[in-house]
Amino acid sequence: MQTKYLILILGLLIVILAHGDRGRKAGGSGRYIKSILGIENGNGRRIKGYDYIRVLAVIAVIGTHVVQSDTQLSAGSPGWIGLRITETAFLTCNVLFVMLSGALLLNRGEEPVASFYRKRVFRVVIPMAVYYMFYLYMGLYHSGLLNPANWLDAGKRFLSGPSDWNPHFWLMYVIISFYLTAPFFRVMVQNMSDRLLTSFVFLTFVMNGALAWLPLAGIQFSFVTILCGWESVFVFGYFWTRPVSKRFFKPFMALGAVSFVFAAAVSCIAPDGAEMLFNRAPSMLFMAGGIFAWFSEREDHLKMPGMAVRVIGKYGFSILLIHWYILHYVTEERLGLFASSFGVIGGTVFAMAVTLILSLLAALVFDNTVVIAVEYVCEAALKLLEKIWKRLTRQSAS
Numbered sequence: 001m002q003t004k005y006l007i008l009i010l011g012l013l014i015v016i017l018a019h020g021d022r023g024r025k026a027g028g029s030g031r032y033i034k035s036i037l038g039i040e041n042g043n044g045r046r047i048k049g050y051d052y053i054r055v056l057a058v059i060a061v062i063g064t065h066v067v068q069s070d071t072q073l074s075a076g077s078p079g080w081i082g083l084r085i086t087e088t089a090f091l092t093c094n095v096l097f098v099m100l101s102g103a104l105l106l107n108r109g110e111e112p113v114a115s116f117y118r119k120r121v122f123r124v125v126i127p128m129a130v131y132y133m134f135y136l137y138m139g140l141y142h143s144g145l146l147n148p149a150n151w152l153d154a155g156k157r158f159l160s161g162p163s164d165w166n167p168h169f170w171l172m173y174v175i176i177s178f179y180l181t182a183p184f185f186r187v188m189v190q191n192m193s194d195r196l197l198t199s200f201v202f203l204t205f206v207m208n209g210a211l212a213w214l215p216l217a218g219i220q221f222s223f224v225t226i227l228c229g230w231e232s233v234f235v236f237g238y239f240w241t242r243p244v245s246k247r248f249f250k251p252f253m254a255l256g257a258v259s260f261v262f263a264a265a266v267s268c269i270a271p272d273g274a275e276m277l278f279n280r281a282p283s284m285l286f287m288a289g290g291i292f293a294w295f296s297e298r299e300d301h302l303k304m305p306g307m308a309v310r311v312i313g314k315y316g317f318s319i320l321l322i323h324w325y326i327l328h329y330v331t332e333e334r335l336g337l338f339a340s341s342f343g344v345i346g347g348t349v350f351a352m353a354v355t356l357i358l359s360l361l362a363a364l365v366f367d368n369t370v371v372i373a374v375e376y377v378c379e380a381a382l383k384l385l386e387k388i389w390k391r392l393t394r395q396s397a398s
Contacts, residue, residue, distance in 0.1 A: 015369050018376035036368060038314025039307055048302040049295030051313050053100055055305075056291070058316045059356065060093035062323050065168070066351045069332065070339035075271075079344040084267040086348060088260060091278050094171055095288035097320075098230055101175055102237030103292075105182040106189055113183045120179045124317070126378060127371050128172050131321040132158050134366070138325065139165035168324045174230050181231070189235055194244035201239050204232035205282050212281040233280060240292045249293040256290020259283040311360065318363035318371075319356070326359045327351075 019032075026032035034040040067087045073080040133154055140163075141150045162169040178185075189197065207228035214221045226232060239245055263283050267274040277283040295302070305313070312319065331337050331354050341347035 011370075011373055014373040014376055018372045019368070021376070022372075037307075038310045047299065048305060049292075049299045050100060050103065051305040051309055052302070053096055053291065053295055054316050055309050055312045057093045057096040057100065058312060058319055059352065060090040060096070061168075061320060062327065062355050062359070063087075063090040063348070063352050064093055065324065065327055066331075066339050066348060066355065069328065070347075072338060072340050073344075079340055081268050082344040083339060083348070084271060085264045086344075088264040088267050088274075092284060092288045092291065094279065095233055095284055096291065097171065098174065098178070098233040099237030099240070099288055099292060101178055102234035103241050105178065106186045106235070106238035107241040108186070110183075110186065116183050117179070120176075122375055122379065124172075124176060124179065126375050127318060127367065128169070128176070128321065129158055130371050130374050131318070131366075132163075132166060132169065134322075134370075135166040135325065136163065138329075139163075166321075166324060168320070172321070178231070178234050185231070185235065189238050194242060197235075197239060197242060198244060201236055203227055204236065205285060208232060208280045208285065209282045212276045212279075216276070228280065230280065233285070236285065236289070237292070240289075240296055245293075245296065248289075249297045252286060252289040252293040254290075255286040256288075256293075259286040259290075263287070312356075315360055315363040315367065318367050319359045322362050322366065323355055323359040326362060327355045330358060331355045
């Protein structure tokens, strides 16, 4: 029997064992199936607004790449202008994801650092590494996946950052860097008074504005610290979990609307200069902050997320990882769907919907086969190492 068939059989057995183990821990097959679909009963502490923001950010990421990959329209045409305006709204996605990470990770009780890191390795790092390997396999290794040299090369590439086949992974590396600092940032921000935290956020807006806009005056801003890095956006997300943020709901919604109109206008008139208004620029922070403010203000009146929102939210991270392949190699290359395929509005919506649905299905299958198998093996190996370590320490103690 060929080696690849033996590996497939072994992989299938591991998948069965992994699902069996998790099913027992979940308390039965019914509960486990619900957990797979993300429709298990909540614990009553779930913030509904965050579920909607997560799904909104996932859709915005897909929308951004759908719009940006369509180069068939001539600059200045009505369709091109429509795409630039749409892109401006979609580009809040990165800031929303970072803010959401800050809101969720920094607003919780203290836990042992080792325990925190262990959870994030299995929830984020391992799935990310598996998807990274998928992109390398599809774009580079092909049939040479089992070659040990390729595994070593893949490890080097993973530690080096995004590759040519998955450039969108840059955001995942940013998020992982937050996981490394979260236990320490949590202590810092939770011990800040409301006034001090508000002052910190205000200063980050000033610093990010200086970094983005002073080059227009020929000044290269060199005071680059965490006050004008993605870490500042991380803390900005936590800011919206504090009661003091209620005072800023209306101002941020208004400034967010104004920033959107201004950024959209600049994107249409001078697209080459619009970059200074995105990512960590105050204009984008106002837009993303306005979205957080809108959902936070309506938290008590929001409906419980339906099944579609909960499933997309459950697999949101994996959708982010796989959607690049689905969009470029399935939606566009295989199906021939682009933002302008059926008119700008119809084409954009249809291409986004197809990419989202196929990405969700791919994530659902991949997470519950390949990813769960790798996690199961890594968890078993870790438990074995822990047993060996305990035995060694006992022997040394005696």
